[in-house]
Amino acid sequence: MQNFRFCSPTEIIFGKDTHTTVGKETKKYGSKVLLHYGGGHIKRSGLYEQVVSSLTDAGVDFVELGGVKPNPRLDLVHRGIAIARDNGVDFVLAVGGGSVIDSSKAIATGALYDGNVWDFYCGKAAPEATLPVGVVLTIPAAGSEASKSSVLTDVEGGDKRPANFEIQRPKFAIMNPELTFSLPPYQTACGAADIMAHAIERYFTPTKDVEFTDRLCEAGLLTVIGNAPKVLAQPDDYAARAEIMWAGTVIHTDLFSTGRVGDWASHRIEHELSSINDVAHGAGLAIILPAWMQYVYKQDVDRFVQYAVRVWNAPQDFFDPEKTALEGIARTKAYFKSIGLPVSLAEIGIGEQHFERIIGNCTKDAEGKMGSFMRLGDDDMRAILEIAK
Amino acid sequence: MQNFRFCSPTEIIFGKDTHTTVGKETKKYGSKVLLHYGGGHIKRSGLYEQVVSSLTDAGVDFVELGGVKPNPRLDLVHRGIAIARDNGVDFVLAVGGGSVIDSSKAIATGALYDGNVWDFYCGKAAPEATLPVGVVLTIPAAGSEASKSSVLTDVEGGDKRPANFEIQRPKFAIMNPELTFSLPPYQTACGAADIMAHAIERYFTPTKDVEFTDRLCEAGLLTVIGNAPKVLAQPDDYAARAEIMWAGTVIHTDLFSTGRVGDWASHRIEHELSSINDVAHGAGLAIILPAWMQYVYKQDVDRFVQYAVRVWNAPQDFFDPEKTALEGIARTKAYFKSIGLPVSLAEIGIGEQHFERIIGNCTKDAEGKMGSFMRLGDDDMRAILEIAK
Numbered sequence: 001m002q003n004f005r006f007c008s009p010t011e012i013i014f015g016k017d018t019h020t021t022v023g024k025e026t027k028k029y030g031s032k033v034l035l036h037y038g039g040g041h042i043k044r045s046g047l048y049e050q051v052v053s054s055l056t057d058a059g060v061d062f063v064e065l066g067g068v069k070p071n072p073r074l075d076l077v078h079r080g081i082a083i084a085r086d087n088g089v090d091f092v093l094a095v096g097g098g099s100v101i102d103s104s105k106a107i108a109t110g111a112l113y114d115g116n117v118w119d120f121y122c123g124k125a126a127p128e129a130t131l132p133v134g135v136v137l138t139i140p141a142a143g144s145e146a147s148k149s150s151v152l153t154d155v156e157g158g159d160k161r162p163a164n165f166e167i168q169r170p171k172f173a174i175m176n177p178e179l180t181f182s183l184p185p186y187q188t189a190c191g192a193a194d195i196m197a198h199a200i201e202r203y204f205t206p207t208k209d210v211e212f213t214d215r216l217c218e219a220g221l222l223t224v225i226g227n228a229p230k231v232l233a234q235p236d237d238y239a240a241r242a243e244i245m246w247a248g249t250v251i252h253t254d255l256f257s258t259g260r261v262g263d264w265a266s267h268r269i270e271h272e273l274s275s276i277n278d279v280a281h282g283a284g285l286a287i288i289l290p291a292w293m294q295y296v297y298k299q300d301v302d303r304f305v306q307y308a309v310r311v312w313n314a315p316q317d318f319f320d321p322e323k324t325a326l327e328g329i330a331r332t333k334a335y336f337k338s339i340g341l342p343v344s345l346a347e348i349g350i351g352e353q354h355f356e357r358i359i360g361n362c363t364k365d366a367e368g369k370m371g372s373f374m375r376l377g378d379d380d381m382r383a384i385l386e387i388a389k
Numbered sequence: 390m391q392n393f394r395f396c397s398p399t400e401i402i403f404g405k406d407t408h409t410t411v412g413k414e415t416k417k418y419g420s421k422v423l424l425h426y427g428g429g430h431i432k433r434s435g436l437y438e439q440v441v442s443s444l445t446d447a448g449v450d451f452v453e454l455g456g457v458k459p460n461p462r463l464d465l466v467h468r469g470i471a472i473a474r475d476n477g478v479d480f481v482l483a484v485g486g487g488s489v490i491d492s493s494k495a496i497a498t499g500a501l502y503d504g505n506v507w508d509f510y511c512g513k514a515a516p517e518a519t520l521p522v523g524v525v526l527t528i529p530a531a532g533s534e535a536s537k538s539s540v541l542t543d544v545e546g547g548d549k550r551p552a553n554f555e556i557q558r559p560k561f562a563i564m565n566p567e568l569t570f571s572l573p574p575y576q577t578a579c580g581a582a583d584i585m586a587h588a589i590e591r592y593f594t595p596t597k598d599v600e601f602t603d604r605l606c607e608a609g610l611l612t613v614i615g616n617a618p619k620v621l622a623q624p625d626d627y628a629a630r631a632e633i634m635w636a637g638t639v640i641h642t643d644l645f646s647t648g649r650v651g652d653w654a655s656h657r658i659e660h661e662l663s664s665i666n667d668v669a670h671g672a673g674l675a676i677i678l679p680a681w682m683q684y685v686y687k688q689d690v691d692r693f694v695q696y697a698v699r700v701w702n703a704p705q706d707f708f709d710p711e712k713t714a715l716e717g718i719a720r721t722k723a724y725f726k727s728i729g730l731p732v733s734l735a736e737i738g739i740g741e742q743h744f745e746r747i748i749g750n751c752t753k754d755a756e757g758k759m760g761s762f763m764r765l766g767d768d769d770m771r772a773i774l775e776i777a778k
Contacts, residue, residue: 001631003404008397014648015392209628212612212636219604226600239598242390246647247601255644258635259403 001209001259008253010146011172014246016238018176019136022051022093023058025172029132030091033062034084036104037095038069042138045182051095051136063087068096071274071281072103074118074154080107081117084131094135094170098142098194098281101135102150105168108133121152121161123365127168135173140180140245141191141282143198143252145173153275159361160275162267173249177241185232189339190282192228195248196221197285199256200332201267203307204296204373207260214306220251221311228339265362265371266292269381272358279348286336287343291388293329296374301325345388355385390598390648397642399535400561403635405627408525408565411440411482412447418521418560419480422451423473425493426484427458431527434571440484440525452476457485460663460670461492463507463543469496470506473520483524483559487531487583487670490524491539494557497522510541510550512754516557524562529569529634530580530671532587532641534562542664548750549664551656562638566630574621578728579671581617584637585610586674588645589721590656592696593685593762596649603695609640610700617728654751654760655681658770661747668737675725676732680777682718685763690714734777744774 013021026033033055042048055062065080083089084107092111094104109127110117119125135145144150148169153160183191203217223243230240250256269292270284297304301321308314308328312335317323337343345351359381362370369375376384402410415422422444431437444451454469472478473496483493498516499506508514524534533539537558542549572580592606612632619629639645658681659673686693690710697703697717701724706712726732734740748770751759758764765773 001404001628001635003407005400005402007400011394011396012647013394015390018392209631211615212608212632212639215608215611216605219601219608222604223601239390242598242648243601246390250601250644255639258401259631 004259006258010170014175018174023054027058033091033093034089035062035064035093037066068100068103071153072099077106081110084111092133097139098144101144105150121163130167133170135170137175138179140248141194146249147252160271177245180241181236190280193282193286198252202257202262205260210260216256218310220247223247261372263371263373286341290333291384295384297325299374393648395647403564407563412443416447422480422482423478424451424453426455457489457492460542461488466495470499473500481522486528487533490533494539510552522559524559526564527568529637530583535638536641549660566634569630570625579669582671582675587641591646591651594649599649605645607699609636612636650761652760652762675730679722680773684773686714688763
């Protein structure tokens with residue numbers, strides 16, 4: 001186990017009807033709020049009205065900015081920053097999923113920064129201050145509601161980049177599983193895959209002696225694997241929705257990677273897929289993760305055996321560890337397929353003509369190599385994309 | 390799953406040599422520190438000198454109060470409060486295990502309270518403010534380093550009582566597993582049992598639909614169960630010490646009981662054992678827990694089957710669930726015995742003559758009943774003590 005620091009101070013307010021407390025919770029931190037959200041979904045569902053009522057009842061003044069799209073955009077963030085400054089905003093309230101939260105995090109730090117907020121995403125600067133951010137979560141997937149992470153896309157520059165700053169953890173996250181009942185099946189499945197990826201990419205580590213966090217990752221994976229089919233079969237299964245929602249948050253607080261290095265190569269490759277054709281992040285991960293596993297498993301067959309046996313209940317062949325390892329990978333891929341996700345690049349219209357762009361973008365900021373479980377160079381990535389074809 | 394609020398903001402600084410950063414960490418919160426500790430152990434080990442050096446190097450001024458005993462006492466807390474007030478202390482630094490931390494929490498809230506700090510422990514008042522508390526942990530057991538809990542004993546009144554206040558969570562916990570190498574085997578085993586109890590008493594819940602937190606509890610239990618024998622065999626096994634230390638903290642932050650009710654009857658009964666003869670808390674729990682299980686398991690045989698199979702790898706008899714449930718309980722008891730702990734009241738010199746006092750004290754503040762997995766009245770507790778004889 002490596003030395004580590006860990007602090008996850010986001011207050012979680014979880015359960016039925018909790019979204020109606022948003023005004024009261026917001027008032028603890030701000031009096032002039034930027035209400036930030038996506039498209040029409042929260043208006044159609046009535047959530048928008050309920051949030052506005054709660055803010056109004058609590059005497060919280062607000063301005064608003066909708067229009068966040070999946071893979072949130074830098075240009076909208078700049079508009080949000082301008083609105084925040086012009087209106088003396090002192091709190092950003094995200095109502096939505098990971099894209100809305102990520103956009104809110106960027107606005108909240110950008111509003112207090114003299115330079116271009118993009119600096120935080122391309123490694124030029126780190127935010128020293130931020131407006132507080134609160135969340136009403138509607139999509140369990142990105143884990144952004146309690147994480148230090150966010151991802152932003154500069155459409156003009158054709159660039160999608162992650163940032164990780166402790167200062168960007170939200171103050172509170174209000175999580176009512178009922179708000180997720182209306183998620184379409186495909187989006188539900190994509191969310192499950194994203195959550196699973198957050199556990200899997202922590203799980204496959206080169207760090208030794210990490211039993212507790214291994215078991216925590218397994219706990220998270222087993223929970224999501226078991227409950228995603230339940231909510232696909234019955235979208236208003238509160239208990240199953242709640243399991244997925246809570247696991248999704250906890251997995252991405254970093255508790256599950258304390259003392260260990262993760263390997264985020266699959267996430268990084270997936271970001272390139274999304275930037276090519278806006279494929280949902282979880283769907284892209286369902287394609288890349290099994291291919292990545294297939295290519296890297298020989299780095300640590302024992303770990304893949306543990307994964308196969310504990311996570312997928314694969315029968316262990318004690319005399320042929322590779323067989324067991326491969327069975328775990330096969331089950332991963334079969335599972336993604338079973339919940340309705342693509343498992344090949346062909347299914348999302350990405351072909352060999354895109355490979356060099358994907359590889360080039362991935363390695364250009366990584367000094368030619370990326371990943372930690374296995375260090376990947378251009379040829380390695382090409383091989384992974386070939387497997388994923 | 391029940392609705393819940395959860396926030397665990399304690400900053401964890403974990404790993405080798407981390408205790409040497411205590412001065413720098415303390416300085417973020419205070420400039421006049423009460424350094425609070427137990428007996429001679431930290432002086433003999435050199436830790437005291439290292440902490441003093443670190444504080445001095447960071448320019449932190451301090452006064453000190455040693456002498457905390459296991460089952461920390463109200464009278465010493467009163468002395469600490471007086472010292473804190475007389476010296477304008479603005480931060481309490483606990484260097485030790487659960488007793489030192491609990492004593493520090495009480496001093497930190499008591500120093501800002503006009504009444505008697507005991508009010509917080511007998512339900513008369515809740516603290517509205519506290520001095521910040523920091524921790525250098527030397528004993529993985531109580532989980533107090535990041536929890537809202539503390540326990541205090543009023544020797545004069547013959548009373549030992551717990552308190553749970555969010556405000557009492559420490560600001561930081563510095564955790565270097567190397568500091569635990571010198572723990573004697575018995576104390577190491579007692580710590581493991583206490584940590585296991587924190588997971589077990591969350592695990593046996595009447596709340597339905599709590600899969601994720603079930604699995605988290607199992608992850609914690611499996612980690613401690615596997616690693617305690619390793620450190621008993623080799624006290625300087627860093628990896629195993631680290632697993633136990635980190636699991637012990639996380640289990641007691643309340644993350645593992647989010648959305649579910651726990652059953653703390655065994656802890657409550659154990660407090661009475663300790664108040665009779667100062668038996669180590671973990672040893673008392675090793676006696677009470679299996680007896681409690683034996684008495685209550687019919688309330689939810691399925692849950693005990695899950696516990697037996699997942700935590701103890703017991704062979705499942707699909708046609709006789711009770712047999713499997715009982716096997717899990719038998720393995721729990723056998724395990725405690727195997728790590729050198731007592732498993733009967735006779736071994737610690739507590740006999741039938743004490744039973745009525747134990748029962749009376751337990752139920753007097755519980756309106757005649759306590760526990761939630763099964764509501765226990767006087768007769769139930771008598772039966773549990775009989776099993777534990």
